[in-house]
Amino acid sequence: MLEKLLSGEETSRLVLICDDQFTNGSTLLRAFARSLIKRGCQLHLFCFEQHPTNFVNHLNLHNDSNVHVHDFYSDPIGWNDGDGCLLGSRLFDINSKVNQEQAGGSNTAVVIDSLSITLQTCESTSVCQQLHKLSHNQRVIQTVMLHHTHLHVDDVTKRLSHISDSVLKLNLTSSLPKITFSKKSVHDGTICVTVHRKLNGKVFLSEEKVEILSDSSVEACPWQQDPLSAQTGGISLNEEPDVTSEANLTFNLNLSVREKKERSKLVMPYIKASEEEKVEIHRSTGGGGKIFYEPDDVDDFDDEDPDEDLEF
């Protein structure tokens, strides 16, 4: 699903990327920006959190003429100008900016590098209203925004998720703050949980393991949570064979398919024993029942009738 959203195969007007303190959503945001440019969109980049030059440099573009940068990073609330705070009014006029700078084509896309400062400055409801308007602007084909869930209360995230067509939530498969000395922490992957609402109302949920390749492209493959760790409530580690330790072994730990088949044919001694027991029980039920008693050496026989006091 993630790759379809990235390539534009799946239409989504408002894409929300949610990350937290352990995951870095800006890489995915850049992947969306790169993909939108490749598709020939006029990209409006609203930088609140990273320096615009830094963001554009990381896009690795040969030609950035399609990128229109709006710098809200350098002075978001007017401290550098010295003319007081200009909260709200100046900060979130994305809609009007897009309309003003629109050259006439309908392939405009908006990328917002983090809503955090905006959400701290303005009411989340008004931000949602603005975003909703933007998503219904016929000139804008897609809006992609980054949201740091750990910096805001849950209600804000819920509101934003509600108005978004696609919500991409990044999680680590293993929690980083738990400091472990095991090698498994090295193999940690990042999971992207995608909730996508199609135009016809169908909702798709997918969990994919995301990798950023060396050429900054994104690779996603389906991922399922380990049922054992799901039961215990812990975050699952995606069990990968520990290549480093196996490489050092002088013997083979794994079995081939043929070896596994042969193993399954082998009758273990305890299985045989239980089968014999079954036969004995069957015989005894068919024969009517007899008791044989073999006295031990130490048994002493008593000639007296043990039931003589019962007066039969």
Next chain:
Amino acid sequence: MFEELNNIAGWSLKNLPTNKMILISDWNTDASFLLHHFLAFYLKANSKVVLAHAAQSFIHYNLACSRLGVNLERSRNNGDLIALNLLDASLQQYVEGSCENLSLDSEYCLNFLFGDNSLKHLFKVFKRCVENTKDALIILDDVTLFLGLGVSQKDLNYFVHYMDVLCKSNNCTFVTLFHQNFAPDISEPSPYLCCQLYASYEIEVKGLESGYSKDVHGVLTLKSKETKGIKTYQPHKLMHYRLTDRSLQLLAPGTSSAVL
């Protein structure tokens, strides 16, 4: 300065961390010894240093740094060090209700005590101090203190953002200390998370869970932020540390003399 820490982080006198915010955080212990390290480190590298001290006096820092081979008094007289005495400024402003009698260095940066409620002025003082300089270091010795003095979490977040802007535009480094135990409002996300967001490096110092030990004073974790990957931090470098007056000994966990 602590050579072992520099070696692990890949820093040296010729390769200073610039353009970055370095967050020092502590939990159940005091990590201010790392502030002394950065003070001595940058002054030895002949960089300009701005020290805004709100938690300790200048004498304290002078004494601590003299053990690391740097004389702060002399550096201040040479102009290499600018010391902003926020400790006295806050008291004077609080008692007298004004800050007219204060020296230039502390100015009106603590206006938040009287209704302005933002750290804008402090940011402007920092900005003025590092203008026309390169590779400067700004140290704010305790950022959590402001939360106790009435600055809102939102304003602290703005301040951290603007310090990040200042670092990027003036090629300087901002080092600050955050006490993780300090939680002013549990209903809102901690401002520590916002500091983490902007920090390129985080040095987290914790006391030992097993209690006080003579040979191991705590656990130090160095986290450096990843810019290309999808995870925020690269695998942590976790070490036990032992602090003496002049040095910081870093040990792989389980290799201290008390264990071996």
